[in-house]
Amino acid sequence: MSGQEIIKLERKANWVRRQTLEMCVRANTGFLASAFSSVEILVSLYYGGILRVDPENPLWPERDRFIMSKGHAISLYPILADQGFFPLHNLETFCQENCILGAIAENNIPGTEVVAGSLGHGLGLGSGMALAAKMNKEQYMTVVLLGDGECQEGSVWEAAMFAGHHQLNNLVAIVDRNFLGVTDFTENFLRLNPFAEKWQSFSWDATVIDGHSFPDILQALANFRSRKSEKPLVLIAQTTKGKGLSFMENIPLWHATSVSGKYISLAREELQQKENELNRGSDHENC
Amino acid sequence: MKIADISMRDAFFDALYDIARQDDRVMLLTGDFGAPSLDKFRTDLSRQYINAGVAEQNMVTIAAGLALSGKIVYIYSIAPFVTLRCFEQIKLDLCCMKLHVTAVGVGAGYSYSTSGPTHHATEDAAVMRILPGMTVYNPSDNIMVAAFAGMSYRDPGPKYIRLDREKFPLRYEEKHDFSDGLALLKRGKDMTIIASGMMVHQAFKVTEELLKHSIDAAIVDLYRLSPVNDNLLLQVMGKNKPVVTLAEDLVAGGIGSIVAEVMADNGCQSRLKRLGTENQYVFQYASRECLHSHLGLDVASITTGILRWLQ
Structure with missing residues (x-):
């Protein structure tokens, strides 16, 4: 992928962050930090030529199934709107009366597959879909985005055991490994490491990547439709919770705190600054 | 077979x-x-x-x-x-x-x-x-x-x-339509027993005992617990006849609650007695009959309980 294409994705990621910030400011809700850690993963899936979806026909039988299992990842909304699953103006009423977009993406929203948000359901649901695809000889892929805190749920490992046993190599799990739960770092209160080894011991292929690097993410997913392995694949995408906002990064308190007061302008400024940098980079690429 | x-x-x-x-x-x-x-x-x-x-x-x-x-x-x-x-x-x-x-x-x-x-x-x-x-x-x-x-x-x-794990005598004919959610299995002019599952069979034994005391009890088999067919349930209970619910469930939330809810919602004034397991876990390890005796859900205890309640 060319440098220009990477910058294009980075600009899209920044646009997603700005849209997500404005949604949260308007609705006075939190969960921005969790949403920001998975932006590059989502942008890669939807703009990096990974997922096959049809916004005109959200239930197209051959679509890839994407399950947002980690719950508060509302950065998916601007992406789905931008893709054409629903009008952009729906973002303006996020978490307000008569809206379709709640704090957690559920399956009443075009472009989503399941009711998610209670942690530990998505991988089992995805495993069922992947198994059905194999039984029916259908070609779609199933991708599940999990949080790392979510992987403290026992049901994740029940599903991991199932997918490993049934060799669901048409299933890809991506863990947004931002190392933070709600109140503390995962390694401080319920250790996940050695994380990749845990997945491997459940008969998965596991790859650790930089979850904010488009080249890393896209390379890890480059051949995901034609992998030779019989095992399901997990990408442990190392990320930073609150990525993109200096005052928010790696601070547990921001999990559920709304962005208000001086932080609103600070956040806008930082994202605008990023935009300017990317524009300069883009100009440079064009020269 | x-x-x-x-x-x-x-x-x-x-x-x-x-x-x-x-x-x-x-x-x-x-x-x-x-x-x-x-x-x-x-x-x-x-x-x-x-x-x-x-x-x-x-x-x-x-x-x-x-x-x-x-x-x-x-x-x-x-x-x-x-x-x-x-x-x-x-x-x-x-x-x-x-x-x-x-x-x-x-x-x-x-x-x-x-x-x-x-x-x-x-x-x-x-x-x-x-x-x-x-x-x-x-x-x-x-x-x-x-x-x-x-x-x-x-x-x-x-x-x-x-x-259930047990085998029970058949109470229905082949091709019976079960879409009603409940069935009046036995008519009775004096009172109605609403039972479910294995307790339907217990209810038949209880009605035989009650008859010895000149009590003619009807038996309703409530086999669909949700959604409940309110209208038919009220109809088969009859007006102003005492009603007893009979189940192994905890009384709170189980068959007894279902019938109480239907009665309350519809202004039904009949007397209601709910028989089942009271607020407890059972740490007895024996036959089901033994457990029933312990809980007052054997035929004799149910019969005595109903007779006492009716007086």
Whole structure:
């Protein structure tokens, strides 16, 4: 992928962050930090030529199934709107009366597959879909985005055991490994490491990547439709919770705190600054 | 073997086997729990059978994923494990998404009489019936059980079918239509006993005893616990006749609560006595009859209790 294409994705990621910030400011809700850690993963899936979806026909039988299992990842909304699953103006009423977009993406929203948000359901649901695809000889892929805190749920490992046993190599799990739960770092209160080894011991292929690097993410997913392995694949995408906002990064308190007061302008400024940098980079690429 | 001579689970899976042979969308997931009738399912329909292991929560989510992909799925285990252990999965993955998945639980009430509270199913029906969109069947004989296999296949939406471990005499004719949700099995002018599952059979013995005291009691079999057919229930209860509910369930939330709710909602003024398990877990390990004696649910205690209450 060319440098220009990477910058294009980075600009899209920044646009997603700005849209997500404005949604949260308007609705006075939190969960921005969790949403920001998975932006590059989502942008890669939807703009990096990974997922096959049809916004005109959200239930197209051959679509890839994407399950947002980690719950508060509302950065998916601007992406789905931008893709054409629903009008952009729906973002303006996020978490307000008569809206379709709640704090957690559920399956009443075009472009989503399941009711998610209670942690530990998505991988089992995805495993069922992947198994059905194999039984029916259908070609779609199933991708599940999990949080790392979510992987403290026992049901994740029940599903991991199932997918490993049934060799669901048409299933890809991506863990947004931002190392933070709600109140503390995962390694401080319920250790996940050695994380990749845990997945491997459940008969998965596991790859650790930089979850904010488009080249890393896209390379890890480059051949995901034609992998030779019989095992399901997990990408442990190392990320930073609150990525993109200096005052928010790696601070547990921001999990559920709304962005208000001086932080609103600070956040806008930082994202605008990023935009300017990317524009300069883009100009440079064009020269 | 005749249908009267086999267990409820075998009656169910024999019927489901015939359905699944005709429709390869039908899948059966078991939590490593068997039945004689499952052997042929596993052998002849191996692509439609999965042992999901001792992982009931995952069994529900896998079933949901399969149902979202066009399958008609049955999940099978011991009653408390296929309901209480995975309650949130049933709520979110089956009920919220209105999926065509049927949970089949064996061990209604005190079926597993020697295994203690882990295996007793006294809250499962109460808990399942409050879930929006969930249909709960509590059969009393094998004709009904076989019919529920077909009904659960034809009707989309989540269901829970709780089966007893015991064999009971048949109370219904072949081809009986069970869409009413309840049936008046015996007429009686003095009072009405509303029972469910195995207690329907206990009710017949109780009515014989009551007759010796010149009490003519009707018996209603409430076999669909949700949604309840309110209108028919009120109709068969009769006006101003004393009503007794009879079940092994905890009184709170179970059959007794169902009938009390219907009566309250409809301004029914009849006297109501709810018999079942009071607020307790039972740490007795013996025959079901022994447990009934301990709980006052044996025929003699029920009869005496009703007579005393009627006075």
